[in-house]
Amino acid sequence: MRKLYNSYFDSFSGLRKEIWLLSFITLINRAGTMVIPFLSLYLTKSRDFSLEEVGWILSFFGLGSVTGSWLGGKLTDKIGHYKTMAGSLIISSVLFVLLQYPTTFWGFCIGIYLVMTVADIFRPAVFVAISAYSKPENRTRSVTLIRLAINLGFSAGPAIGGFIIATAGYNGLFWIDGITCLAAGILLLKLLHPKKSIAEPEDIVVNAKSALTDKLYVIFIVAMVIFGFIFIQYFSTMPLYYSNFHHLSEFEIGLLLGMNGLLIFLLEMPLIKFMESRKHTATGYVILGTLLTGISFLVINLTEWTGIIVLGMLLVTIGEMIAFPFSNSFALNRSDGRKRGSYMALYSIAFSISHIFGHNSGMQLIDRFGFKFTWYTMFGLALLACLLLAYLKYKLKNENL
Structure with missing residues (x-):
């Protein structure tokens, strides 16, 4: 201990x-x-x-x-x-x-x-x-x-x-x-x-080109917009699912969301220190975090057992703890020797765009097609983001040769 x-x-x-x-x-x-x-x-x-x-x-x-x-x-x-x-x-x-x-x-x-x-x-x-x-x-x-x-x-x-x-x-x-x-x-x-x-x-x-001229960074930003789009569902549409499908009370929903914050507080820093000691790229870790977030939507569609939503919350929390720090680190490192403000602004804007469109789109999908279709859609979007990030990782490897 x-x-x-x-x-x-x-x-x-x-x-x-x-x-x-x-x-x-x-x-x-x-x-x-x-x-x-x-x-x-x-x-x-x-x-x-x-x-x-x-x-x-x-x-x-x-x-x-x-x-x-x-x-x-x-x-x-x-x-x-x-x-x-x-x-x-x-x-x-x-x-x-x-x-x-x-x-x-x-x-x-x-x-x-x-x-x-x-x-x-x-x-x-x-x-x-x-x-x-x-x-x-x-x-x-x-x-x-x-x-x-x-x-x-x-x-x-x-x-x-x-x-x-x-x-x-x-x-x-x-x-x-x-x-x-x-x-x-x-x-x-x-x-x-x-x-x-x-x-x-x-x-x-520095007097350098802005982030928008960096094609590889723009690919990264598009992937982050998609990741943000699916992640924010946990704070807008997912509580509706907890209430309407699994009949959780507001108190129970609060406890479930509170678990997310508590786990981040207890585990994120040790997890990041451990992962930093491994010889993996930041983009590789962002792919892992995005994939875990996507899987969290997939698993809750596999059974109607209420306990599965706890597993879903655990998966999205781990995904968040990995994806956010390493994506932020990638953006900071990519901006070295360039216009850092421009790079970090675009990184912030990616998640602002997600907020503008993500909540409303999630609500519309649920209204028209139901929860299951919406969660499968989120999983599909997570795979799309992973493919973009995998392509980025491949191009970065060639860029450094």
């Missing part, structure tokens, strides 16, 4: 202090954006918007995310990751507070678009910051630590948010969101200085 305990904490060793600080800032930021999980409830209960109007508002949410990711890449390449992150945190703190005041449909569409645009400017910049502050051999684990902070933030945020709504109402939620974003921005300015980075500034902001 002690050996296991030591092995777990050893998986966190060797990471620079700046990466820990960046993770702490990310934790505060992500825990602070607690208004997001309650957005649909706020819009329907407090603002009396119809479900159709809420759907359109959430589309503007996704569009803002795409715009912010693109703009974040541009700004990171132009002024650097430090100023971009600080600006995003401080300006979004003001916009989160102001978001409580729009009362009309179009007013809220514009408001949520602006909030997400500014907030998601942070995403490409934080990825570039990982590249700047971490040693090359520790990049994947550094990404994993940031992911751990994000997962902890998203786990704590809704619980804290629910308490705030119960005691101070939705208005209090917007104020807390704004204050936490501002606190994260101040911590960034006080604790994390660009002079502490390993890479020189000229290595981070």
